[in-house]
Amino acid sequence: MKSFPHISRCLSALLLLLTFSCSSDGTNRNPFLPEIGFRFEVNTNLPLYSALNNDGNSVYINTQGVGIRGVYVTNTGFSTYRAFEASCPNHSPNECSTLEQDGQVAECGCDNFRYSLFTGQLLNRPDDGNRYYDMLEYRATRSGNVILISN
Template sequence: MKKIIALLFISIAIAACSDSNFNNRNPYIPNYSFTVEINTNLPLYSDLQYTGNGKLITLNGAGANGIIVFNAGSGNFRAYDASCPNQYPSSCSRLEVEGINAVCPCDDVAYSLFTGLADADVEYPMKPYRVEVNGNVIRVYN
Protein backbone atom coordinates (compact mmCIF):
# COMPACT_ATOMS: atom_id res chain seq x y z
CA MET A 1 0.00 0.00 0.00
CA LYS A 2 2.85 2.38 0.83
CA LYS A 3 4.38 1.77 -2.60
CA ILE A 4 1.09 2.59 -4.32
CA ILE A 5 0.72 5.84 -2.35
CA ALA A 6 4.34 6.82 -3.10
CA LEU A 7 3.80 6.04 -6.78
CA LEU A 8 0.61 8.11 -6.77
CA PHE A 9 2.44 11.12 -5.25
CA ILE A 10 5.28 10.83 -7.77
CA SER A 11 2.76 10.64 -10.62
CA ILE A 12 0.96 13.75 -9.37
CA ALA A 13 4.26 15.64 -8.99
CA ILE A 14 5.28 14.78 -12.55
CA ALA A 15 1.86 15.74 -13.93
CA ALA A 16 1.98 19.07 -12.06
CA CYS A 17 5.16 20.11 -13.84
CA SER A 18 4.32 22.47 -16.67
CA ASP A 19 6.02 22.86 -19.99
CA SER A 20 6.54 26.52 -20.80
CA ASN A 21 7.02 25.64 -24.48
CA PHE A 22 10.17 27.79 -24.44
CA ASN A 23 12.73 26.43 -26.84
CA ASN A 24 16.15 28.07 -26.67
CA ARG A 25 17.44 25.97 -29.55
CA ASN A 26 17.67 28.16 -32.58
CA PRO A 27 18.80 26.64 -35.90
CA TYR A 28 20.23 30.00 -37.01
CA ILE A 29 22.47 30.60 -33.96
CA PRO A 30 25.13 28.04 -32.93
CA ASN A 31 25.38 27.21 -29.23
CA TYR A 32 28.93 28.29 -28.32
CA SER A 33 30.34 28.13 -24.81
CA PHE A 34 32.00 31.35 -23.66
CA THR A 35 32.56 33.63 -20.69
CA VAL A 36 33.01 37.40 -20.93
CA GLU A 37 33.62 39.82 -18.08
CA ILE A 38 32.65 43.45 -18.61
CA ASN A 39 33.91 46.13 -16.23
CA THR A 40 31.43 49.03 -16.26
CA ASN A 41 34.07 51.34 -14.76
CA LEU A 42 35.91 51.26 -18.09
CA PRO A 43 34.95 54.15 -20.40
CA LEU A 44 33.97 51.73 -23.20
CA TYR A 45 31.27 50.12 -21.02
CA SER A 46 30.33 53.00 -18.68
CA ASP A 47 26.97 53.48 -20.48
CA LEU A 48 25.85 50.18 -18.94
CA GLN A 49 25.78 51.85 -15.51
CA TYR A 50 22.49 53.53 -16.46
CA THR A 51 19.04 51.94 -16.79
CA GLY A 52 17.79 51.53 -20.34
CA ASN A 53 21.20 51.47 -21.96
CA GLY A 54 22.35 48.58 -24.11
CA LYS A 55 25.72 47.85 -25.64
CA LEU A 56 26.81 45.67 -28.55
CA ILE A 57 29.97 43.81 -27.52
CA THR A 58 32.02 42.07 -30.18
CA LEU A 59 34.82 40.61 -28.08
CA ASN A 60 36.50 37.57 -29.59
CA GLY A 61 34.46 34.46 -28.83
CA ALA A 62 31.50 36.28 -27.27
CA GLY A 63 28.41 34.66 -28.77
CA ALA A 64 27.95 33.70 -32.39
CA ASN A 65 27.95 37.27 -33.73
CA GLY A 66 28.74 39.25 -30.58
CA ILE A 67 26.48 39.86 -27.59
CA ILE A 68 24.16 42.64 -26.49
CA VAL A 69 24.19 43.54 -22.80
CA PHE A 70 21.31 45.64 -21.47
CA ASN A 71 20.75 47.37 -18.12
CA ALA A 72 17.10 46.61 -17.25
CA GLY A 73 17.25 48.57 -13.97
CA SER A 74 17.65 47.81 -10.27
CA GLY A 75 20.87 45.90 -10.87
CA ASN A 76 19.25 43.58 -13.41
CA PHE A 77 21.10 42.99 -16.64
CA ARG A 78 20.07 41.04 -19.71
CA ALA A 79 22.40 39.54 -22.31
CA TYR A 80 21.48 38.21 -25.74
CA ASP A 81 23.28 36.95 -28.80
CA ALA A 82 23.70 39.74 -31.34
CA SER A 83 22.66 37.53 -34.27
CA CYS A 84 19.25 38.07 -35.83
CA PRO A 85 17.33 35.12 -34.38
CA ASN A 86 15.24 34.51 -37.50
CA GLN A 87 17.89 34.90 -40.21
CA TYR A 88 20.63 32.69 -41.58
CA PRO A 89 24.08 34.19 -40.88
CA SER A 90 24.87 36.82 -43.50
CA SER A 91 26.40 40.26 -43.86
CA CYS A 92 23.22 41.88 -42.46
CA SER A 93 22.40 39.46 -39.64
CA ARG A 94 23.99 41.35 -36.72
CA LEU A 95 21.44 43.13 -34.54
CA GLU A 96 21.82 46.88 -34.00
CA VAL A 97 21.00 48.48 -30.65
CA GLU A 98 18.42 51.28 -31.02
CA GLY A 99 17.36 52.56 -27.61
CA ILE A 100 15.59 49.77 -25.72
CA ASN A 101 15.32 47.61 -28.84
CA ALA A 102 17.63 45.58 -31.02
CA VAL A 103 16.77 45.77 -34.72
CA CYS A 104 17.66 43.22 -37.38
CA PRO A 105 18.80 45.09 -40.51
CA CYS A 106 17.84 42.14 -42.76
CA ASP A 107 14.10 42.33 -42.07
CA ASP A 108 13.68 45.42 -39.81
CA VAL A 109 12.17 43.34 -36.99
CA ALA A 110 12.68 45.00 -33.60
CA TYR A 111 13.24 42.95 -30.43
CA SER A 112 12.73 44.32 -26.92
CA LEU A 113 15.91 44.26 -24.85
CA PHE A 114 13.77 43.88 -21.72
CA THR A 115 12.17 40.62 -22.87
CA GLY A 116 13.94 39.49 -26.05
CA LEU A 117 10.58 39.27 -27.84
CA ALA A 118 9.90 40.64 -31.31
CA ASP A 119 7.38 43.29 -32.34
CA ALA A 120 6.35 41.06 -35.26
CA ASP A 121 5.10 37.52 -35.68
CA VAL A 122 8.38 35.58 -35.90
CA GLU A 123 9.37 32.09 -34.84
CA TYR A 124 12.27 32.78 -32.46
CA PRO A 125 12.96 35.41 -29.76
CA MET A 126 16.46 36.70 -29.08
CA LYS A 127 18.80 34.03 -27.71
CA PRO A 128 19.44 34.85 -24.02
CA TYR A 129 22.65 34.22 -22.10
CA ARG A 130 23.29 33.90 -18.38
CA VAL A 131 24.38 37.00 -16.46
CA GLU A 132 26.04 37.44 -13.06
CA VAL A 133 26.76 40.85 -11.54
CA ASN A 134 29.53 41.31 -8.99
CA GLY A 135 29.90 44.99 -8.15
CA ASN A 136 30.89 46.77 -11.33
CA VAL A 137 31.74 43.58 -13.24
CA ILE A 138 29.11 41.89 -15.40
CA ARG A 139 29.86 38.27 -16.29
CA VAL A 140 28.04 36.92 -19.35
CA TYR A 141 28.33 33.23 -20.13
CA ASN A 142 26.78 30.29 -21.87
Protein backbone atom coordinates (compact mmCIF):
# COMPACT_ATOMS: atom_id res chain seq x y z
CA MET A 1 0.00 0.00 0.00
CA LYS A 2 1.29 3.43 -0.98
CA SER A 3 1.85 6.14 1.63
CA PHE A 4 1.02 9.82 0.99
CA PRO A 5 3.04 11.80 3.55
CA HIS A 6 2.45 15.13 1.73
CA ILE A 7 -1.34 14.77 2.16
CA SER A 8 -0.90 14.12 5.87
CA ARG A 9 1.30 17.23 6.23
CA CYS A 10 -1.25 19.35 4.31
CA LEU A 11 -4.12 18.14 6.50
CA SER A 12 -2.11 18.86 9.64
CA ALA A 13 -1.28 22.34 8.41
CA LEU A 14 -4.92 23.00 7.51
CA LEU A 15 -6.09 21.84 10.94
CA LEU A 16 -3.51 24.07 12.63
CA LEU A 17 -4.56 27.05 10.49
CA LEU A 18 -8.24 26.57 11.32
CA THR A 19 -7.50 26.23 15.02
CA PHE A 20 -5.68 29.56 15.24
CA SER A 21 -7.68 31.59 12.71
CA CYS A 22 -11.06 31.29 14.44
CA SER A 23 -11.64 33.53 17.42
CA SER A 24 -14.79 34.43 19.28
CA ASP A 25 -13.34 36.68 21.96
CA GLY A 26 -15.21 39.77 20.61
CA THR A 27 -12.35 42.13 21.45
CA ASN A 28 -13.46 44.64 18.79
CA ARG A 29 -17.03 44.93 20.07
CA ASN A 30 -17.77 48.14 21.96
CA PRO A 31 -19.06 47.13 25.43
CA PHE A 32 -20.77 50.49 26.04
CA LEU A 33 -23.14 50.54 23.05
CA PRO A 34 -25.86 47.92 22.53
CA GLU A 35 -26.32 46.36 19.10
CA ILE A 36 -29.50 47.56 17.43
CA GLY A 37 -30.99 47.00 14.02
CA PHE A 38 -32.53 49.77 11.95
CA ARG A 39 -32.93 51.06 8.42
CA PHE A 40 -33.55 54.72 7.54
CA GLU A 41 -33.75 56.52 4.20
CA VAL A 42 -32.40 60.05 3.95
CA ASN A 43 -33.90 61.92 0.98
CA THR A 44 -31.44 64.68 0.09
CA ASN A 45 -34.17 66.48 -1.89
CA LEU A 46 -35.81 67.39 1.42
CA PRO A 47 -34.67 70.71 2.97
CA LEU A 48 -33.87 68.95 6.26
CA TYR A 49 -31.16 66.86 4.56
CA SER A 50 -30.18 69.01 1.57
CA ALA A 51 -26.87 69.99 3.24
CA LEU A 52 -25.68 66.48 2.42
CA ASN A 53 -25.56 67.45 -1.26
CA ASN A 54 -22.36 69.43 -0.52
CA ASP A 55 -18.98 67.88 0.26
CA GLY A 56 -17.90 68.25 3.88
CA ASN A 57 -21.35 68.79 5.38
CA SER A 58 -22.83 66.71 8.18
CA VAL A 59 -26.41 66.29 9.35
CA TYR A 60 -27.60 65.01 12.72
CA ILE A 61 -30.61 62.69 12.43
CA ASN A 62 -32.48 62.47 15.72
CA THR A 63 -35.38 60.25 14.69
CA GLN A 64 -36.80 57.64 17.06
CA GLY A 65 -35.40 54.20 16.22
CA VAL A 66 -32.45 55.51 14.19
CA GLY A 67 -29.34 54.56 16.11
CA ILE A 68 -29.18 54.69 19.89
CA ARG A 69 -29.03 58.47 20.27
CA GLY A 70 -29.38 59.35 16.61
CA VAL A 71 -26.91 59.31 13.76
CA TYR A 72 -24.47 61.78 12.19
CA VAL A 73 -24.29 61.48 8.40
CA THR A 74 -21.40 63.18 6.58
CA ASN A 75 -20.75 63.78 2.89
CA THR A 76 -17.03 62.98 2.79
CA GLY A 77 -16.67 63.88 -0.89
CA PHE A 78 -16.58 61.94 -4.15
CA SER A 79 -20.21 60.79 -3.58
CA THR A 80 -19.15 58.98 -0.40
CA TYR A 81 -21.15 59.13 2.81
CA ARG A 82 -20.38 57.91 6.31
CA ALA A 83 -22.82 57.46 9.18
CA PHE A 84 -21.85 57.31 12.85
CA GLU A 85 -23.75 56.71 16.08
CA ALA A 86 -24.42 59.93 18.02
CA SER A 87 -23.90 58.29 21.40
CA CYS A 88 -20.43 58.67 22.88
CA PRO A 89 -18.63 55.37 22.26
CA ASN A 90 -16.75 55.51 25.57
CA HIS A 91 -19.78 55.63 27.90
CA SER A 92 -23.00 53.74 28.37
CA PRO A 93 -25.81 55.97 27.09
CA ASN A 94 -26.72 58.54 29.77
CA GLU A 95 -27.78 62.19 30.10
CA CYS A 96 -24.44 63.62 28.94
CA SER A 97 -23.36 61.05 26.34
CA THR A 98 -25.08 62.38 23.19
CA LEU A 99 -22.37 63.85 20.97
CA GLU A 100 -22.78 67.53 20.06
CA GLN A 101 -21.62 68.75 16.66
CA ASP A 102 -18.97 71.47 16.51
CA GLY A 103 -18.22 71.98 12.81
CA GLN A 104 -16.67 68.77 11.48
CA VAL A 105 -16.17 67.37 14.97
CA ALA A 106 -18.55 65.83 17.52
CA GLU A 107 -17.84 66.30 21.23
CA CYS A 108 -18.93 64.24 24.23
CA GLY A 109 -20.20 66.35 27.14
CA CYS A 110 -19.23 63.66 29.67
CA ASP A 111 -15.47 63.87 29.14
CA ASN A 112 -14.87 66.38 26.31
CA PHE A 113 -13.64 63.66 23.96
CA ARG A 114 -13.70 64.92 20.37
CA TYR A 115 -14.39 62.74 17.32
CA SER A 116 -13.98 63.36 13.59
CA LEU A 117 -17.30 63.24 11.71
CA PHE A 118 -15.28 62.21 8.61
CA THR A 119 -13.51 59.18 10.08
CA GLY A 120 -15.16 58.56 13.46
CA GLN A 121 -11.72 58.64 15.06
CA LEU A 122 -11.23 59.83 18.65
CA LEU A 123 -9.09 62.93 18.12
CA ASN A 124 -7.86 63.62 21.66
CA ARG A 125 -7.19 60.03 22.75
CA PRO A 126 -5.51 59.97 26.18
CA ASP A 127 -2.15 58.23 26.41
CA ASP A 128 -2.91 56.49 29.69
CA GLY A 129 -2.84 52.84 28.65
CA ASN A 130 -6.63 52.42 28.74
CA ARG A 131 -8.68 51.27 25.76
CA TYR A 132 -10.79 53.92 24.04
CA TYR A 133 -13.26 53.43 21.21
CA ASP A 134 -13.84 55.38 18.02
CA MET A 135 -17.37 56.24 16.90
CA LEU A 136 -19.61 53.32 15.98
CA GLU A 137 -20.10 53.33 12.20
CA TYR A 138 -23.25 52.30 10.35
CA ARG A 139 -23.66 51.43 6.65
CA ALA A 140 -24.39 54.39 4.38
CA THR A 141 -25.11 53.82 0.68
CA ARG A 142 -26.48 56.29 -1.83
CA SER A 143 -28.87 55.55 -4.68
CA GLY A 144 -29.99 58.63 -6.57
CA ASN A 145 -31.14 61.21 -4.03
CA VAL A 146 -31.56 58.70 -1.20
CA ILE A 147 -28.92 57.69 1.32
CA LEU A 148 -29.77 54.44 3.09
CA ILE A 149 -28.46 54.23 6.66
CA SER A 150 -28.61 50.79 8.27
CA ASN A 151 -27.09 48.48 10.78
